[in-house]
Amino acid sequence: MIFTEEWLRQYVNPALSTDELAEALTMAGLEVEEVTTAAPAFSGVVVAEVLTCRDHENSDHLHVCEVNAGTGETLQIVCGAPNVRAGIKVACATIGAVLPGDFRIKKSKLRGVVSMGMLCSTRELGINENHDGIWILPDDAPIGTDIREYARLDDAKIELKLTPNRGDALSVVGVARDVHAITGAPLILPSMAPVPATCECRLPVEIQAPDLCGRFSSRVIRNLNPKAKTPEWMKSRLERAGQRSVSALVDISNYVMLELGRPTHFYDIKKLNADRLTVRWAREGESVKLLNGETVELTPWYGVICAGDEPECLAGIMGGDRSSINDETTDLFIESAFWFPKAIQGRCRKLNFSTDAAYRYERGVDYASTAEHLEYITQLVLDICGTPETKVGPVEDVVANLPERAPVKMRVDRCCKVVGVDIPLESMEESFKRLGFEYTLENGVFTVVPPSFRFDIEIEEDLIEEVARLWGYEKLPDRPPLARIAMKPSREERRSAHALRLEMADLGYQELINFSFVPEEWEVAFAANEKPIRLLNPIASQLSVMRTQLIGGLVDILRYNLNRRAERVRVFELGRVFFPDASVEEGPWTVKGVRQPQHIAGLAYGTADDAQWGVAARRVDFFDVKGDVERLIRPLKARFVKESFPALHPGRSAGIYVGDKRIGFIGELHPRVMQQFDLTHAPVVFEVAVDPLMELPLPDYKPVSKFQPVTRDLAVVVPADMEVQVLFDAVAAAKKKDLRLAPLTDFRLFDLYRPKEGEGAGEKSLAFAIELNSRTDEALNDEQTEGAVRAILEVLEEKGARLRQ
Structure with missing residues (x-):
């Protein structure tokens, strides 16, 4: 929000310097980012009159002018501007003047003709970027007056x-209200005197969508002067506020928006070709061409204003090209409406452009003053563009659904406790009075009715903030926070999610924090999810759905790093994913219908180890990351079962199980996804649910046997496609039932042999190491040892294995 100090002081003029005013605004919560002057420093430029103007004899574009600059003598100045002519008032830099950029004006010769100064454009003076010609001043500009003055x-x-x-502060009047509240200086608001109707010109408006438009005030004005010029005072204020002057009617609309915070829209009523306007939600298949030249394909998510039943413009965002005003417009229809913020929010981001009107409507515009502001606009139109033949229609004010502003209570003692200082009751009352809040005070509780222009007053803390900022943040004492510290014992059977982060860091992975909203194509590619949870108001058009997996973000960051010549990448993320679940109820930490579990995911790419002389370089593989997962979830025991997943290579992926519950997956990225993300090699990824990893088994003390363990080797032949896990599970199950296996302390695979072709096709040899030890005070005998080995062999034979000969 940019405005000039002179404009602000028209409505409130506190006894503060510019710097003091900026400091007061900042300390009251309206941060002043920058204070500059309307033009950079320069000197020696005065108002002058061009007396004569003739063409330069030795140039086809230069002119020789005689100028009266109020110095007592006529100056001869050579000027190349196309718009210079006799009889105009201009800005003249005299000899010795210093222009922006330390450019000094000296006596000079141009093509043999002496020049005693320079006629300046606004760009040469640093006022704006207009360089179409010299700056032509009004005819009543006093000659010789310093141009800065x-x-x-x-x-x-x-x-x-x-x-x-x-x-509410997106307007000069809104800022003036705050300055009045901060300083107590008198507030003088613009006059909103009614403009009497001089004809019965009307264009009825019907609001069919009360959840879109709460109030629509309008008026018809006919027989205006389309060639009227914008007054210099208005043009100057607009330009200094960052708005380019276009035409009188457009400038009036922009001026009112900046002054009152009221976006309005002007229609050329002759182009509407309708006997009524309709406000409704758009329908599928409709479209509208906007003022910026774009044609927007509409959906029921957008609001429209229709001429008859044909969409004419986007409600609260931008007008339509068909009914736009121009230099030929004589008959005007003025719209001053209230659009609900939720009906405007997010629409501009979806359309990939922004407008000043939508920027204000999505934050909330005063709904109680549409008719009064319309009267103000009417008066400006008549003052600038009116003619003796101008006819003004009556104000049409259609009210469909105004917001209900519930009273907000603020406890005096609660305010003092939150702010941390005893603010006097009288100061609280004075704050509400200056802010224009209606209130009552009873038993130490303020009950405040928020004004129609303040959409940010909803809860008790909002009122406390208003009291505190008007009391003065700089008055609040510096006090260290006081809190009782109690050491809470950590639960031995449970670990924190942060412990998982530390473990991943120890394994050499770097943590990422990605957005929870992702492109829809990621959900299809990584989770085969055709119906993700969609966002109503995405921060960017491509980030339109909530994620159900974390792998997409890791792969995207991998691509980002590879594009910057990274060769070895290890990254992980711990965050929430989002699934539709009708059983979830609304709560302090939940959203109705959405389950939000935490997952942890990792990605490894490049070489298995950093470059070194002691280890041969090789690419990271499935088993490297499998080992990382086992370390991550220990002391829990993980099982890996061959399975397929949408984003993983079908032959190089597995489900991760703890007990009988699958908690995640691991594997190489699918070649299809590699191609989609332009990856030359497949990274190995995993993703695991966090909740199953939180509960840990309590340590179980077992005395160390005083006897040496007994080891045996057992080699068996099994079908080539048999999974070793089947044998491990069978032995583990048998140990719980067969007493002969009570001494068994370890059973592990240490060798695998696959015969060459022709020797034993379709089979493989597995060699297991068996470790036995006594659970009693007596050493194992040969009979117990052999019995345990026979029991294991029987279990393996039941699963299709046979003893290798």
């Missing part, structure tokens, strides 16, 4: 950096 070029431009909740 005449054009108020020392007027300060103040730029505010507003928070999204302060939509």
